[in-house]
Amino acid sequence: MSGLGVRTEQLTVRFGDVPAVDSLDLRLAPGKIHGLLGRNGSGKSTLAATLAGFRAPTGGRVLIEGDEIGSREPYEDAVVTSRVCLIRESGDLVDSAPVRHVLGLASSLRPYWNAELAGELLDKFEVPVRQRVQKLSRGKKSALGVVLGIASRAPLTIFDESYLGMDVPSRNLFYDALLADYAEFPRTIVLSTHLVSEVSSLLEEVVILDRGRLVTQAPVDSLRGRGASIVGPATLVDELTADLIVLAEQRLGGTKSTTVLGDLDDTLLAKARAAGLEVGPVGLQELFVHLTGAKEGAR
Template sequence: MTGLGVRTENLTVRFSGVPALDGLDLRLAPDKIHGLLGRNGSGKSTFAATLAGFRKADDGRVLLDGGDLGDAREPYEDAIVTSRVCLIRESGDLVGSAQVKQVLGLAAALRPYWSEDLAGELLDKFEVPTGKRVQKLSRGKKSALGAVVGLASRAPLTIFDETYLGMDVPTRNLFYDALLADYAEVPRTIVLSTHLVSEVSALLEEVIILDEGRLVTQAPVDSLRGRGASIAGPAALVDELTADLAVLAEQRLGGTKSTTVLGDLDDTLLTKARSAGLEIGPVGLQELFVHLTGSKSAKESNR
């Protein structure tokens, strides 16, 4: 089995006329772990739901291909495609009155690549009681059950939309470990939607950053690490050096200024900054994410 590739063309979804996704054109390469990052209300969940066929595009379209699907197909109301796409939302989308084992039985019947062994192993790990009804489970155990269904489905496109919010830290770590171990064994396309950037970034290969329904950036995550820099020192000098750079944020304290910029700094600039006694520091991914999605001015300069 191989994972599905995703392509969206001018994908637009509106709620009462207001766009939640606004003309997205992007591609997700198969067999990678993609991080879908954005603030609350940025369109992450709508995007995830549209990929899974839970929602129809108002304009444009979503196309999935590869794996055993062959030619590109739209997921909406296509039973073959949707059986190969597993979206696990925070609620788990589980039937409350059903027992855990019935939930698993249903998933086993619907999912062509279901692994009974993996499901059993993960239920033990997460200590989910199989005889209980879903509505009697704690929030953490419901999330864990969602994670079990999502992983054991081994769907060629698996999307976790904030699935792990209900979990405590040790349980989340169990989830990350289980995800990586099974992904290493059975590579597939995985999308992790989250705003816990610093916690999941090491798991990712690619990131997609959304803001207000638009694409801010899509890049290999390692290329974003170290892509930002902060330059600090006397305000006039800092301004002179950063005049031609993409400025993400500025902070002033008396005569001192710290400016955060995006992009690789060339050697001439670095030498100049060092000889002028300016301090240059790296910017972490989380901080970069905050700057890229935080202020209007930063967004404008990136479009």
């Protein structure tokens, strides 16, 4: 088991007339931790549900690929769905059942289930095993969800905002547990979130969605430091940024701050410094905000 890859071809999922995912061509390499980033309503959850076979595509297709299973569409295919684990914030749990029954169900459905690991993690998160699911607090319910996600050791595991109900110490516990188990049993992990700064260090690749379309897909480290902000007298800033991809502009009197995308080459940097302009890096969270901003003309 080394993880399943994902390929989508012109994938479209519509709700009535509204496309939630729109002609998406995407590849997720096996064995990596991918971040699926986007604002609310960008199509992250619909994409996640389609990858896990919870939902059929309206157009195009999804393929889940691996040595063991070949290349298959997940919808209504038990070979795939037993190997793909999607944990959503709602938990998709049987509310009236006690926690230990939920564990029993997982162990019968998940070929790589590890009961010992599940027990350890439930202890750490202090989830009472005899309690009925509906009696758990929101935080404990989320914790139960992520425990199921980790202990399933599914070759493709997707956490769709599953940890939103958890407080900061619990989320940190989740990140630590996930990294530790991933280091030991590498597999494909997808973390869908809008909490970019909190999870970015866990990721190897990011996919950024906006309104159902792909904005960018890249190794996360290549996005760090990929933007730059240039600040100084407006005319000089405009002259220097004329040929660059401008993400955002801000003016205060005669001073202008322009955020651009892409590495600045050395001659340009030297020119900026010689002109007395300030050049600063742009953080990942900020870059994400600019790339998915609702403003018109912001690209």
